[in-house]
Amino acid sequence: MTSPLEELAVRLRGFAQARDWERFHTPKNLAMALAGEVGELVAEFQWLADAERLDDEAMARVRAELGDVTGYLVRLADVLGVDLVRAANDKLDESERRYDPELYRGSARKAPPLR
Amino acid sequence: MTSPLEELAVRLRGFAQARDWERFHTPKNLAMALAGEVGELVAEFQWLADAERLDDEAMARVRAELGDVTGYLVRLADVLGVDLVRAANDKLDESERRYDPELYRGSARKAPPLR
Amino acid sequence: MTSPLEELAVRLRGFAQARDWERFHTPKNLAMALAGEVGELVAEFQWLADAERLDDEAMARVRAELGDVTGYLVRLADVLGVDLVRAANDKLDESERRYDPELYRGSARKAPPLR
Amino acid sequence: MTSPLEELAVRLRGFAQARDWERFHTPKNLAMALAGEVGELVAEFQWLADAERLDDEAMARVRAELGDVTGYLVRLADVLGVDLVRAANDKLDESERRYDPELYRGSARKAPPLR
Numbered sequence: 238m239t240s241p242l243e244e245l246a247v248r249l250r251g252f253a254q255a256r257d258w259e260r261f262h263t264p265k266n267l268a269m270a271l272a273g274e275v276g277e278l279v280a281e282f283q284w285l286a287d288a289e290r291l292d293d294e295a296m297a298r299v300r301a302e303l304g305d306v307t308g309y310l311v312r313l314a315d316v317l318g319v320d321l322v323r324a325a326n327d328k329l330d331e332s333e334r335r336y337d338p339e340l341y342r343g344s345a346r347k348a349p350p351l352r
Numbered sequence: 353m354t355s356p357l358e359e360l361a362v363r364l365r366g367f368a369q370a371r372d373w374e375r376f377h378t379p380k381n382l383a384m385a386l387a388g389e390v391g392e393l394v395a396e397f398q399w400l401a402d403a404e405r406l407d408d409e410a411m412a413r414v415r416a417e418l419g420d421v422t423g424y425l426v427r428l429a430d431v432l433g434v435d436l437v438r439a440a441n442d443k444l445d446e447s448e449r450r451y452d453p454e455l456y457r458g459s460a461r462k463a464p465p466l467r
Numbered sequence: 468m469t470s471p472l473e474e475l476a477v478r479l480r481g482f483a484q485a486r487d488w489e490r491f492h493t494p495k496n497l498a499m500a501l502a503g504e505v506g507e508l509v510a511e512f513q514w515l516a517d518a519e520r521l522d523d524e525a526m527a528r529v530r531a532e533l534g535d536v537t538g539y540l541v542r543l544a545d546v547l548g549v550d551l552v553r554a555a556n557d558k559l560d561e562s563e564r565r566y567d568p569e570l571y572r573g574s575a576r577k578a579p580p581l582r
Numbered sequence: 583m584t585s586p587l588e589e590l591a592v593r594l595r596g597f598a599q600a601r602d603w604e605r606f607h608t609p610k611n612l613a614m615a616l617a618g619e620v621g622e623l624v625a626e627f628q629w630l631a632d633a634e635r636l637d638d639e640a641m642a643r644v645r646a647e648l649g650d651v652t653g654y655l656v657r658l659a660d661v662l663g664v665d666l667v668r669a670a671n672d673k674l675d676e677s678e679r680r681y682d683p684e685l686y687r688g689s690a691r692k693a694p695p696l697r
Contacts, residue, residue, distance in 0.1 A: 240355045241437045248444060256451060261629045264406070264414075265397040268390075269495075269628040271421075272502050275390045276621010277382075279509075282380040283614035284575035284606045287517045291379070294433075297381075301391040304439030306386075310425065311440065314418055317411075322356045324419030325426065329363060336371060343372040345514035347451055376514045384513040384610075387617050398499040399491045399690035402632045448492010455677075460629035468587045471667045478674060486681060487688040494636070494644075495627040498620075503652075505613075505620045518674040521609070527661075529609075533659055534669030536616075540655065541670065544648055547641075552586045554649030555656065559593060566601060573602040 242322065246315045249308060267313040274309055277304040357437065361430045362422060384427040389424055393417040472552065476545040481537060497543040504539055508532040587667065591660040594653060612658040619654055623647040 239247075253259050281291070281299050291299060314321045335348040354362075368374050396406070396414050406414060425454045449462040468475075483489050511521070511529050521529060545549045565578040598604050619669070626644050636644060659666045666693075680693040 240357065242355065242357050245437050245440055245444075246454060248441070252444060252448065255453045256456055258460075260458070261460055263402055263444060265400055265402065265499075266628050268394050269499060269502075269624050272390050272499075272620045273393045273628060275387050276618045276624070279383050279387045279614050279621070280411050280618030283611050283618060285380055287378055287380065297695030299432065300434050302435050303425070303432075303436060304441075304443035307436045307440035308443055310418070310421060317414065317418075319415050319418050321418060321422045322360050324415050325360055325422040326363070326419075328416060328419035328423055329360075329367060330432050333367065333439050338370045341371050343375070345373075345376055381513050384509050384614060384617075387614075388506045388510030388513060391503045391509070394499050395503030395504070396498050398503060456606075470587065472585065472587050473668055475667050475674075478671070482674060482678065483591065485683045486686050488690075490688070491690055493618060493632055495630055495632065498624050498627050502620050502624045505617050509613050509617045512613050515610055517608055517610065529662065530664050530669050530672060533655070533662075533664050533666060534671075534673035536655060537666045537670035538673055540648070547648075549645050549648050551648060551652045552590050554589055554645050555652035556593070556649075557644060558649035558653055559590075559597060563597065568600045571601050572603070575603075575607055 239254060242311065244313050245307075249312045253312070262316055264317055267309055267316060271306065271309040271313060274302060274305040278306060295325060298310060357426065360422075361426050364427045365430060366464060368427070377431055379428060379432055382424055382431060386421065386424040386428060389417060389420040393421060471543065476538075476541050479542045480545060483542070492542060492546055494543060494547055497539055497546060501536065501539040501543060504532060504535040508536060587656065590652075591656050594657045595660060598657070607657060609658060609662055612654055612661060615655040616651065616658060619647060620652040623651060651656055 253262055278299065281295055281302065285291070310321065314324075331351060335351055341348065368377055393414065396410055396417065400406070425436065429439075446466060450466055456463065483492055508529065511525055511532065515521070538552065540551065544554075561581060565581055598607055623644065626640055630647065640674070655666065659669075676696060680696055686693065
């Protein structure tokens with residue numbers, strides 16, 4: 238059975254094929270498109286105080302930006318043949334080994350890389 | 353039934369809670385962390401020619417970066433209460449209306465925003 | 468008389484020429500390199516509270532990142548033939564017209580674009 | 583004598599002061615604003631082929647984006663008390679030691695960090 242995330246990847250692939258846009262969707266170009274969308278996302282938060290919440294209008298824009306970011310990320314992973322959820326879980330396995338819960342409780346300092 | 357993506361969100365939430373890191377995980381800070389990881393991802397492609405493929409070593413780094421990007425994106429969406437796949441599908445609905453397949457076939461030009 | 472910024476542009480040009488790296492220094496690739504360095508810069512601030520200051524070690528890293536960002540920005544502008552200071556002053560002229568000091572005093576809201 | 587870059591820093595400082603925006607101009611927020619502008623810059627190049635040139639309209643947008651990027655970079659450096667040109671020259675000194683012209687001629691591979 239396919240997950241909603243896999244269905245999204247298939248839908249994005251069809252969207253690109255229907256417009257003959259696959260020539261533009263190189264990993265390099267998709268990584269740039271992702272960076273552009275993340276830039277727009279970050280810009281929504283830039284003047285916000287730490288504890289400040291987004292108003293409804295900004296929240297709607299942020300949701301749309303998150304949709305754009307997700308779209309390009311899923312498309313990039315599809316083109317590269319990477320399973321995003323598996324890659325994220327692998328990195329989280331690593332973070333669990335690097336960041337001992339007691340040692341790093343409430344601390345934002347960086348752990349040394351695993352050897 | 354929960355999807356692998358939802359399971360990842362739950363796992364990331366538990367990871368932050370176990371370390372008392374929720375105070376750091378404001379939407380603003382998570383958006384910055386996402387931007388930082390996307391910067392590392394983009395850097396992997398910067399000197400590559402368009403048609404050039406990543407070698408195995410670079411591909412392993414890109415997969416790890418994609419894992420980091422996915423982790424922060426899923427965590428940010430969880431904190432904001434946004435369904436990423438739904439947000440992406442909503443944007444894709446919009447793109448299908450904006451980009452007529454015949455009119456934009458093989459073209460990289462931008463469509464005007466929907467009214 | 469050349470300014471220190473112009474001297475830097477000339478020095479960066481010579482650095483690229485001496486290594487036959489001009490083929491890599493397309494505007495597209497330099498924009499990506501700039502994005503990568505800005506990602507590293509942002510990452511230095513991501514877990515910092517609003518009022519929190521960088522410690523000496525982080526400050527040294529930030530200064531080095533600012534050096535990298537400046538280097539790629541100046542190199543990109545040189546390749547494109549853009550005068551950065553003039554471009555910034557032109558945008559500031561525009562911002563002065565868009566943001567009336569009384570109307571926007573202490574406010575982070577965005578002004579409508581100029582017509 | 584002040585350079586055009588120093589004059590720009592002074593002008594940006596006055597612009598912020600006149601609007602009581604210094605409270606928003608923390609290093610963290612300015613780094614985010616810089617990232618947002620660099621995202622817009624990168625987006626101008628994302629679907630361009632390697633050898634492809636920007637048309638006049640895109641070039642005008644790129645020049646404006648470079649102005650925005652420069653503005654936030656100069657403002658951030660001013661707030662942190664960093665001399666951008668000196669920081670860039672320091673990094674270039676380092677790159678000259680890391681990248682031997684003969685050894686890295688025409689090569690995009692990364693040198694090991696200096697010890």
